[in-house]
Amino acid sequence: MTPHRADGIISRICDVRLRGRQSFRKPALRAKVYVELPAGYDDLTPGHEFPPVEYVLDESSISAYVEAVGAATRPYVPPLAVAARAIASLGELMEMPAGTIHASQDFDFSALVPVGARVVCAAKVLRKLARGPMRMLTLEMVVSDTDGNVVQRGRSTVVLPEAQP
Amino acid sequence: MMEMPVSVGDAIPGFSREVVQSDINKYAEASGDFNPIHIDEDFAGTTPLGGTIAHGMLVLAYMSEMLARAFGDAWDRTGSFSARFRSPARPGDKLDVVGHVESVKEEGDIVVVTCSLSCRNQSDEVVVSGEARVGLAVR
Numbered sequence: 470m471t472p473h474r475a476d477g478i479i480s481r482i483c484d485v486r487l488r489g490r491q492s493f494r495k496p497a498l499r500a501k502v503y504v505e506l507p508a509g510y511d512d513l514t515p516g517h518e519f520p521p522v523e524y525v526l527d528e529s530s531i532s533a534y535v536e537a538v539g540a541a542t543r544p545y546v547p548p549l550a551v552a553a554r555a556i557a558s559l560g561e562l563m564e565m566p567a568g569t570i571h572a573s574q575d576f577d578f579s580a581l582v583p584v585g586a587r588v589v590c591a592a593k594v595l596r597k598l599a600r601g602p603m604r605m606l607t608l609e610m611v612v613s614d615t616d617g618n619v620v621q622r623g624r625s626t627v628v629l630p631e632a633q634p
Numbered sequence: 635m636m637e638m639p640v641s642v643g644d645a646i647p648g649f650s651r652e653v654v655q656s657d658i659n660k661y662a663e664a665s666g667d668f669n670p671i672h673i674d675e676d677f678a679g680t681t682p683l684g685g686t687i688a689h690g691m692l693v694l695a696y697m698s699e700m701l702a703r704a705f706g707d708a709w710d711r712t713g714s715f716s717a718r719f720r721s722p723a724r725p726g727d728k729l730d731v732v733g734h735v736e737s738v739k740e741e742g743d744i745v746v747v748t749c750s751l752s753c754r755n756q757s758d759e760v761v762v763s764g765e766a767r768v769g770l771a772v773r
Contacts, residue, residue, distance in 0.1 A: 530664065537660035538695040539651065541702060548710050549695045550664075556691065557666030567670045568681050570719070571690030577714040581707065630681065 507564040510604060510629060513594045521591040522558040523615075526551065528584050545581040552576060552623055555590040555610050562592070565606075568630035572605065575624040582620050589613050595624065602631035639704055639735050640747055640770065646733035649700035653688050655725040661692045687722035693729065693762050697751055700731045705747075705768045712744075717764030721755075728756040733766070744769040 508517075526546045534550040535542060582588060589612070596607040607626045613619050639646050655675075662673050667689055670677040678686040694717055701709045723729060733751040740746075746769050753762040 533660070533664035537657060537664040538692060538699065539657075540695065540699055543702075543707070543710070545707075545710070547695075547698070547702075548713070549691065549698045553665035553667070553691055553695075560666065565669075567677060568683075569669060570671060570683075570687070570722075573716075573718045574690065574694060575714075575716045578710060578712060581711055 507560075507562055509564055510566075510597075510606060513563065513597065513606065515594050515596055518591070518593040519559065519562045521589050522561065523587060523589045524554060524558060525587050526554060526582060526584060530554070531584055545583050546586070548576070548578045548582075548621060551582055551588065551612055551621055552610075554588075555592075555612050555621075555623065556625065558590045559592055559608065559610070565627065566630055569627050572626040572628045573624075574626075577622045578620070579622075580614070580618060580620040582614070587615050588620060589615065596626075604629040638706075638770070639749075640738060640745065642735055642738055644735040646700060646704045646735070646749060646751075648733075649696055649703070649731040651696050651729050651731075653723050653725050653727045653729060655686065658686065658688050658692065658725065661689055661695075665689065665691065667691070683722055685724060687724055688727075690719045690762070693719075693723050693753055696729065697731050697753060697762065697764070697766075700733065700751075701749075701766055701768065704733075705770070708770050709766075709768050712769035714767045715764060716766075717751075717762050719762055720760045723753075723755065723761050727761075729753050729761060730755075736765075740772065741769075743772050745772055746770075 531546055531550055540547050590610055592608055592610045595609050598605040605626060605628050610623045611619055612621045658672050662668050672686055672689050675686055701713060731753045733749045735747055736750050737748045738745060746767055749766045751764045751766055752760055755761055
């Protein structure tokens with residue numbers, strides 16, 4: 470990781486609000502999260518839970534999403550826009566090598582999310598697989614509203630580029 | 635609104651889209667996923683993929699749009715989706731998303747419609763395959 474990249478991640482991590490346990494809001498623990506992140510593949514173990522990340526699904530970012538995918542305009546956030554932001558939030562907590570690609574994806578939608586809503590993404594590592602040079606990682610994400618009601622669940626499996634000898 | 639496909643064998647009205655690099659770049663901006671395999675042609679050219687590919691989530695968004703057109707907000711409220719990425723979608727590819735109703739089951743006060751889905755490119759290669767379920771209120 471280059472220093473420049475690290476600086477960028479640090480500034481964004483400082484901007485995110487961590488939820489789930491009251492103590493995460495204390496400056497000392499926020500600092501602890503700051504020094505541990507982003508985690509790499511080798512740092513992760515099955516069962517590892519990332520600190521929840523809270524973010525706002527604001528109108529401008531949803532409009533950009535709708536334009537990018539050619540989605541129909543809805544009076545709420547398209548569910549895959551919620552998912553895309555959830556996956557992006559993971560990018561602030563872990564760093565996968567360039568060239569990592571998606572192998573499979575599952576979703577369960579359980580509620581509509583209004584534009585402008587604040588949601589929380591909690592993620593954990595379900596599975597790691599390393600066979601020869603191939604490495605895979607399966608993550609589970611649960612996105613909830615600020616009252617704790619689940620709005621969607623997802624499961625992503627990614628394949629990392631082959632490790633260089 | 636079109637009639638919903640709610641009988642076994644019904645086809646879901648298809649959805650077609652050409653993959654263009656500018657849409658991939660827009661999706662990177664909108665989603666925050668700047669993996670260079672999607673947006674950096676120089677980097678992607680050095681990988682086994684040989685060039686940039688669309689985000690898998692962008693292709694899933696096309697599939698989700700097809701389901702939203704077919705089932706309305708029931709899809710967005712109650713849908714579930716299981717997808718496997720079989721081959722990359724590259725700039726210039728013409729993607730066709732199709733689906734069929736595989737089963738219809740009443741579960742209490744809803745009808746659960748299960749559909750098989752596939753997204754193929756112009757060479758008829760499967761880019762994404764999967765299954766979706768949506769719950770519809772019984773009238």
